[in-house]
Amino acid sequence: MAESGTGKTIITVSRQYGSGGREVGKRLAEKRGLAYYDKELIARAAKESGVGEEFFEKEGEQVANPLSFLFSYALEGSGTSQDALPLADRIFIVQAKIIKQIATEGDCVIVGRCSDYVLDQDFDSIDVFVHSDWESRITRVMRRNDLDREGAIARIKKTDKRRSTYYQHYTDRRWGDTVNYDLSLSTSKIGIDGTVDLLDRYVELRKAH
Numbered sequence: 001m002a003e004s005g006t007g008k009t010i011i012t013v014s015r016q017y018g019s020g021g022r023e024v025g026k027r028l029a030e031k032r033g034l035a036y037y038d039k040e041l042i043a044r045a046a047k048e049s050g051v052g053e054e055f056f057e058k059e060g061e062q063v064a065n066p067l068s069f070l071f072s073y074a075l076e077g078s079g080t081s082q083d084a085l086p087l088a089d090r091i092f093i094v095q096a097k098i099i100k101q102i103a104t105e106g107d108c109v110i111v112g113r114c115s116d117y118v119l120d121q122d123f124d125s126i127d128v129f130v131h132s133d134w135e136s137r138i139t140r141v142m143r144r145n146d147l148d149r150e151g152a153i154a155r156i157k158k159t160d161k162r163r164s165t166y167y168q169h170y171t172d173r174r175w176g177d178t179v180n181y182d183l184s185l186s187t188s189k190i191g192i193d194g195t196v197d198l199l200d201r202y203v204e205l206r207k208a209h
Contacts, residue, residue, distance in 0.1 A: 018137030021130030
C-alpha cells in the first residue's frame with residue numbers, strides 16, 4: 001500500500017536530455033527545502049554495494065553489459081543473492097533499494113533511475129516528466145558541453161535512446177508516456193523558473209487535497 005497520508009513530499013523527476021530537468025529538480029528542492037538526490041544517489045548505491053562509483057556512473061542507465069562478472073565478483077561479500085544476474089540488473093536492484101531507503105527518510109527530490117516506477121507501489125510520490133522542444137535542447141547541450149550543433153544532436157539522440165531503452169526494459173512502460181507521470185512539462189514553453197514555480201504550486205495543491 002502506498003505511503004499516503006504520511007505528510008512526506010517525495011518528487012521524482014524524469015527528463016529528456018537537454019531539457020533542463022536536472023536543474024528543475026535541483027531548484028525545486030532548494031525552493032522547498034527538500035533533500036536532493038542525483039549524483040548523491042550514485043554515491044550511496046556505490047557505498048552500499050562496495051563497488052566504485054564509476055560503475056554506477058557508466059552502467060546506471062544501461063540494460064546489458066558483457067562485463068557483468070566483474071560486478072558479481074565485486075559484490076561477493078555484500079550479502080546479495082543475485083550473483084548470476086548481469087551487471088546492469090544488479091546495479092538496478094541496488095539503486096532501487098537505495099531509492100526506497102531515501103523515500104523512507106523524508107521529503108526529497110529524486111532524479112532519474114526509474115524512481116517513479118520503483119516507488120509506485122509503496123509511496124505516494126509526485127512523478128514528473130520534463131521535456132523541451134528540439135532547438136532549445138540543442139542550444140542547451142551545445143552551451144553546457146561545449147559542443148557544436150552536430151555533436152549536440154548526436155549526444156541528445158544517444159542519451160535519449162539509452163534512457164528510453166533502460167526505462168522500458170526495467171519497467172515495461174514507455175519512457176515519456178504521460179500516463180506514467182502526474183505532470184509532463186515543457187521547459188521551452190514556460191522556462192526553468194516557470195516550471196519550478198508550477199511544480200511548487202502543484203505540490204501545494206496535492207498536499208491540500
